[in-house]
Amino acid sequence: MDIASEKAGTTTETQHTSISFHCELCGLNESCDYRGRRPPFASKIELPEECYVMRDPFAPPPQAVPDKPSSEHYLLLGADCNLCRRAVCKASECSFFYGATFCRRCCMERVQEFPLEVRSKIKKQFA
Numbered sequence: 001m002d003i004a005s006e007k008a009g010t011t012t013e014t015q016h017t018s019i020s021f022h023c024e025l026c027g028l029n030e031s032c033d034y035r036g037r038r039p040p041f042a043s044k045i046e047l048p049e050e051c052y053v054m055r056d057p058f059a060p061p062p063q064a065v066p067d068k069p070s071s072e073h074y075l076l077l078g079a080d081c082n083l084c085r086r087a088v089c090k091a092s093e094c095s096f097f098y099g100a101t102f103c104r105r106c107c108m109e110r111v112q113e114f115p116l117e118v119r120s121k122i123k124k125q126f127a
């Protein structure tokens with residue numbers, strides 16, 4: 001939430017800023033294009049939580065395929081754990097999604113705090 005840094009960008013095409021994403025569990029390092037809930041390059045979507053979002057490097061630019069929904073042109077790299085706020089990637093070994101993203105460590109440590117039907121999913125996923 002740093003408004004000043006957004007204004008610092010120039011109005012040329014070099015406005016692209018990349019955000020570094022580092023998964024605290026598996027060590028994945030990527031640079032992503034956006035962190036938040038409404039990626040500007042996929043304007044029709046609203047994510048359920050703040051995520052690290054990357055433009056799909058393999059997708060053609062949206063204007064090339066106007067029929068395709070823009071939601072197909074982005075990749076979710078990860079999100080901050082809802083409990084410990086550590087950044088974790090979307091890999092099934094690293095995070096579990098239940099209304100929000102939870103890292104493996106918090107899931108395992110606090111599995112008893114999840115509803116019963118979710119506990120078995122967590123245990124299965126991180127077994």
Ligand SMILES: [Zn+2]
Binds near residue numbers: 094
């Ligand atoms: Zn990871």
Ligand SMILES: [Zn+2]
Binds near residue numbers: 082083085086
């Ligand atoms: Zn956590």
